[in-house]
Amino acid sequence: MTVDLDSEAKFAEYAHPERLVSTSWLEANLGKPGLVVVESNEDVLLYETGHIPGAVKIDWHTELNDPVERDFLDGEAFAKMAGAKGISRDSTVVFYGDKNNWWAAYALWVFTLFGHDDVRVLDGGRAKWQEEGRALTTDSVTPTPVDYPVVQRDDSSNRAYRDGVLAHFGKPLIDVRSPEEYTGERTEIPGYPTEGALRAGHIPSAASVPWARAAAPDATFKRRAELDSIYRGEAGLNEGDDVIAYCRIGERSSHTWFVLKYLLGFENVRNYDGSWTEWGSSVGVPIVTGAEPGDVPRR
Amino acid sequence: MADAALPQALSDIRDEFSELEIPDRLTLLLEFANELPELPERFRDHPDLFERVVECQSPVYIFVEVDDLGVVHLHATAPREAPTTRGFASILVQGLAGLSAQQVLDVPDDFPQTLGLTQAVSPLRIRGMSALLGRTKRQIQSRLSA
Numbered sequence: 001m002t003v004d005l006d007s008e009a010k011f012a013e014y015a016h017p018e019r020l021v022s023t024s025w026l027e028a029n030l031g032k033p034g035l036v037v038v039e040s041n042e043d044v045l046l047y048e049t050g051h052i053p054g055a056v057k058i059d060w061h062t063e064l065n066d067p068v069e070r071d072f073l074d075g076e077a078f079a080k081m082a083g084a085k086g087i088s089r090d091s092t093v094v095f096y097g098d099k100n101n102w103w104a105a106y107a108l109w110v111f112t113l114f115g116h117d118d119v120r121v122l123d124g125g126r127a128k129w130q131e132e133g134r135a136l137t138t139d140s141v142t143p144t145p146v147d148y149p150v151v152q153r154d155d156s157s158n159r160a161y162r163d164g165v166l167a168h169f170g171k172p173l174i175d176v177r178s179p180e181e182y183t184g185e186r187t188e189i190p191g192y193p194t195e196g197a198l199r200a201g202h203i204p205s206a207a208s209v210p211w212a213r214a215a216a217p218d219a220t221f222k223r224r225a226e227l228d229s230i231y232r233g234e235a236g237l238n239e240g241d242d243v244i245a246y247c248r249i250g251e252r253s254s255h256t257w258f259v260l261k262y263l264l265g266f267e268n269v270r271n272y273d274g275s276w277t278e279w280g281s282s283v284g285v286p287i288v289t290g291a292e293p294g295d296v297p298r299r
Numbered sequence: 300m301a302d303a304a305l306p307q308a309l310s311d312i313r314d315e316f317s318e319l320e321i322p323d324r325l326t327l328l329l330e331f332a333n334e335l336p337e338l339p340e341r342f343r344d345h346p347d348l349f350e351r352v353v354e355c356q357s358p359v360y361i362f363v364e365v366d367d368l369g370v371v372h373l374h375a376t377a378p379r380e381a382p383t384t385r386g387f388a389s390i391l392v393q394g395l396a397g398l399s400a401q402q403v404l405d406v407p408d409d410f411p412q413t414l415g416l417t418q419a420v421s422p423l424r425i426r427g428m429s430a431l432l433g434r435t436k437r438q439i440q441s442r443l444s445a
Binding site for chain 2: 042043044045046048049061062098
C-alpha cells in the first residue's frame with residue numbers, strides 16, 4: 001500500500017475496508033505522492049466538463065477495450081495506457097465515476113485482471129463528490145509518464161467466459177439486470193436498446209438481484225448488514241460459494257462483483273463480461289424466460 | 300468535396316471535425332454540447348410534446364416543428380451530466396436550422412458516422428446520434444402527413 005487507508009467506521013464493517021475511500025478522505029489526500037485518481041464514466045465527455053483536481057480519465061470504450069477483438073487490452077497495451085496516465089505498478093489508484101460508479105468498478109475490475117494491487121473505489125462516486133460541493137476543475141491534467149511493467153492479463157480468478165458459465169451450472173449465478181430484462185419482457189435495459197440480444201430472458205438457475213439493490217440513494221454502497229441480508233439472505237449465497245455475476249456487457253455486474261468480493265468477502269467471484277449481449281445471441285446455449293430462475297440444465 | 304445531398308451547415312460541421320486531431324474532436328463536441336440552446340419559453344411547460352430518444356444512454360428529448368413556411372425547427376433538451384448526448388443534439392439543432400422538411404428528410408442517414416467521431420467516441424455511442432436523426436425525420440414525416 002502506498003497511501004494510508006481510510007479508517008472510516010462504515011468501511012470497517014466490510015470484508016475488505018482497504019478497497020474504499022470516502023469523499024473526505026480523498027479530498028484530504030489529493031496530491032499525495034503515490035496516489036492516482038481515475039475518473040471513468042459512461043459519458044465520454046463528462047470528465048471534460050469538470051473533474052476532481054488532478055484526476056486522469058480512463059474511458060472504457062476507447063481505452064480499455066481492444067479496438068478489433070471483443071476483449072480487453074493485452075499486457076503491452078495496458079502497460080502503455082497505465083504508464084501514460086502516470087500510474088506505476090505500486091500506485092494507489094482510486095476510481096470514481098458517474099452512474100453509481102458502474103464504470104469506475106469496471107475499470108477497477110480490469111486493473112484487477114492485470115493484478116494491480118492497490119485499487120480502491122470512491123464511495124458515492126462523482127455524484128456524491130459534486131453533491132457535497134467539493135472542488136471540480138476543467139484544468140487539463142498532464143501526468144508525467146512512468147514505466148508500467150508488461151504484465152500478462154490473468155482472467156482465471158475474476159473473469160468468466162461463456163464456456164466457463166456452462167461449466168459452472170449447479171453453482172450460484174447472479175443476474176444483476178432489471179427485472180424486465182430478467183423475465184424476458186425486453187432484450188435491453190430501458191434506454192439502452194443498442195446493446196440488445198437476439199433473445200430475451202436469463203441464464204438458467206440465475207438469481208435476480210438487480211445491481212441497484214447494493215446502492216444507497218446517495219450512490220454509496222449500502223451498509224454491511226443490509227448487503228448480507230440481500231445476498232446471503234434473499235439470494236441464498238453461502239460462505240465459500242463460487243459465484244458468477246452478469247448483466248448485459250459487464251459494467252453493472254462489475255459493481256456487484258465488487259460488492260460480493262470486497263464488501264462481503266466472497267473470494268471466488270467472477271464477472272461474466274460477455275453477459276447477455278453474448279449469451280442472448282449465442283448458438284447452443286439454454287435460456288429461461290419468466291420470473292423463476294429455472295432448473296439447472298442437464299448436460 | 301461538395302456533397303449534393305448534404306446541406307451546407309452539416310457539411311461545414313463535418314469538415315470542422317475532420318480537420319481536427321482525434322482528441323480535439325472531443326473538445327469540439329463539448330463546445331457543441333455547451334451551445335445547445337435552452338428550450339423556447341413556450342415549450343418549457345410542455346414536456347408532453349417531447350419524445351424521448353431511448354436509443355441514447357442519457358435522457359434526451361426532442362420535439363420537431365414544421366412552420367407555415369415549411370421550415371424545420373428541432374428542439375432538444377438533455378441534462379448537463381450528459382454532455383455527449385447534448386453535443387449530438389446540438390450538432391443536429393445547428394446543422395438542420397433553417398432547412399425545409401424535404402432537405403432534412405434527404406440528409407443521409409449515415410451522417411453521424413461521417414463526422415470522424417467514431418474513433419473518439421466509439422461506434423456504440425454514435426448510434427445515439429443516428430437515432431436522434433432518425434426520430435427527427437420520423438416526426439417530420441408525421442407532421443407532413445397530419
